[in-house]
Amino acid sequence: MIDNRMKRKILIAVLVIAVVGGFFGYRLYNKKTPTASEKDAEETIAASALFAVFQKNDSIAGQLYNDKVIQVSGMIQSVEGGGKTNVYFESGDPSGAVICEFDSTFRPAWSPGQQATIKGICAGLSGFPGMGDVILQRCAVVE
Numbered sequence: 001m002i003d004n005r006m007k008r009k010i011l012i013a014v015l016v017i018a019v020v021g022g023f024f025g026y027r028l029y030n031k032k033t034p035t036a037s038e039k040d041a042e043e044t045i046a047a048s049a050l051f052a053v054f055q056k057n058d059s060i061a062g063q064l065y066n067d068k069v070i071q072v073s074g075m076i077q078s079v080e081g082g083g084k085t086n087v088y089f090e091s092g093d094p095s096g097a098v099i100c101e102f103d104s105t106f107r108p109a110w111s112p113g114q115q116a117t118i119k120g121i122c123a124g125l126s127g128f129p130g131m132g133d134v135i136l137q138r139c140a141v142v143e
Helices: 004-029 047-056 058-065
Strands: 043-046 069-080 085-089 098-102 115-128 131-141
Touching: 043 047, 047 058, 047 069, 047 085, 047 098, 047 131, 058 115, 069 098, 085 115, 098 115
Parallel strands: 043 069, 098 131
Antiparallel strands: 069 085, 069 115, 085 098, 115 131
C-alpha cells in the first residue's frame, strides 16, 4: 500500500511534468512560422523558367525546388487580396502561373505589367502536370 509521503512525491512529480510539458507546448503553439525574408535564397530563377521546369517534369522539379527558398523575378500578371495576398507572375503559358503567397497584412504596390523580384518557399505544383500553378509560400519582397 502507498503511504502519504509516496503519494505526495508522485503528485509533485506529476505536477512538475505537467508544468514542464505545458511550458513547451505553449512555446511551440506560439512559435512564429519563419518566412522567406528571414532566409537567404537557395536558388534564383525567372518565374517563367521555374514554371517551365515544373511543366516539363514536376517530379524532378519538385526534387530540385520543393521546400527551398527560391528567388523569382518576372512580370506581374495580377494581384489578389482577401485573406492571403497572392501575386501572380506571368509564366509565358496560359495554363498556369507562378503564385507567391503573402500574409494578409501585405499590401503590394505593384500593378499588372510591372517587374518584381520576390522570394518564397517553394510548395510545388498545384493542379495537374501540364495544367497548374507553381506555388511559393511565406513570400517576401526582395529589395
